[in-house]
Amino acid sequence: MLPQPGVFHFLWEICSGTVNEGSAVRTFGRLTDYDAEISKADLSVHHNSIDYHLRVLTSLVEPFEVQIGAKYLVLGEMETTTDHAPLKLSIKLMDTFCTTRQWRFNPILLQDQDFVKFIKEQIDFFFSTNTTDEVSNGTVWDAFKAYIRGQIISYSAGLKRRINNEILLLVDKIKEDDKKYAISPSKELYKHKVELQLEHSLLLTSLIENQLMRTRSDFCIHSDKSGKLLANQLKFDSVKRQITKIRKQDDTFTVDHVGINQTFQEFYTSLYHSDFPHDSNFMHDFLSKLSFPKLSPEDCLSLETSISEEEIITAISSLNSGKAPGPDGFTVEF
Template identity: 25%
Template sequence: MMGGDLNVPLEPSWDTSVGCSSIPLHILRSCRSSLHASRFADCWCTLHPTGKDFSFYAHPSQSYSRIDYLFIPQYHLSALRSAAIGTATWSDHAPVSITLRSPMFRLTAPNWRLNDSLLSDPLVAEEGRQVLTDFFEENATGEVASPIVWEAHKCVIRGYFIRKGAELSKRRSAAIRDLQQQITQISSNHKREGNPETMAHLTELRRSLNTLMNTSYHRSYLRSKALFHLHGDQSGRLLARMIAKKRSAKYIAKLRNSQGVTQRLPAKLLKIVRDYYAALYDLQGNTCPQDLAHKHSGLPN
């Protein structure tokens, strides 16, 4: 897969709102020829052969163009399910997304986690305390064993938080969806008309959407921070991945031996390191280990 901002409308007559481009024709031919030689197919154009949409708005020229692409090899097009150009919100480029079918995908059961933001809501916290109070008043009567009541109250309070989290998520999703629909509609109008007042309204809607989505970003940040706090110094998958990154960063590809010859074979590199430390600590001389210990500790002989 290959994708990104190419800064080139491959078909200026169709991929720009003005129908032309300032890029020389031979550069466009070279780009199309390279893609064809590598058997790369434009995902969005493949699924929308008669569609016309843009991913970038240039304020100086007040024109739209499609310069953001996602390509996959032609023999993988059977796995392509959808391709879409989104609406530019926090960036001046619109996101381009594709959906691929993978034979390796397997559905897994989601793991529930408490939404920490619910605890900071005084109304939710007060209602949660009332739910627990009512539960224990109705069930802690002595007819049911205390361990069963204690385990059951966990299910009750978890169900309460799941319901509150779902309500909050639905309200936030509805607000985001409404703003995205407005942005899409106004962006389409601006693509056709180019009215400056429409662009000002569009900018305001994008700012409102960013403010609303910052809550989700902040929650993801807190979860990542908690994950590193809990597992950062424990032996596990997280630590192993971090060590693997450091190991690759400290990779030694080549060394120069005492004769000044650059060596790259692992056996040669190991010999260079061994000879270096042997000479550094005088391991082949008459120095005894006790002298080395005194030398490193700074103690007198």
């Protein structure tokens, strides 16, 4: 039995006993722990300075993508369990999903002249329609980013469908040419087949470029968060950073970990030791003789003026390409 559409129960409502045992509920929370051996996961929500926890049985949906710290939505039946905790509930999962991937603009689309023309038309249409004195520039700009993002997603989806259809059509043509070439080989037929294979390879290359871009995006998003990617990085980093032996000051080597630590201590103690005399008068005399450059009054006034549009354009143009986008997903190239 499923709960009513659009009906959610908060974790603090479930933990307070307002939901009867055996009832179908829909709730959500942040994943704090997962044990694959016993097929159990823990969700938590912070509300009114109190942390509420929920035990979830995951045997019906395994394997699923686990991301500690991400928000999950769960749907299932209530079942009270006796645990060491004052109150702990479990839900038999029927469906679950993680937070969606953050959208990111694909700069490869800028190489498509049809796309550039389409986007320019959409930009002119939006600002000509929505630029009024009644709405602030910040509101118009935020609305524009949402609108143009939808147009880009729509164009990208249509482009992907066309490329996939062209790939399937090329595969059928290549198979047909192979059959004809096996029966009656000729130079013209072989040349035509090579041209089809080249076109097929170019289309596959464009798809691979998109996948590589998404891989870089995933690495940027998940590289510093708890998960399998970070665990593998730390595993290899710990192996590479392990020091098995070190050369001492007398040019002898030591493999003992106590000797290695002592060698490091001696090296950095000598490195950061200051030979400067602890005399404040000597330091004052030394600094008073230095001549530091100073800004003229004209330079001070020029620095306090408002930032011009030309300076903003110059700063944006000087940014390096291929960098991670901001929260809106738009890269420097766009």
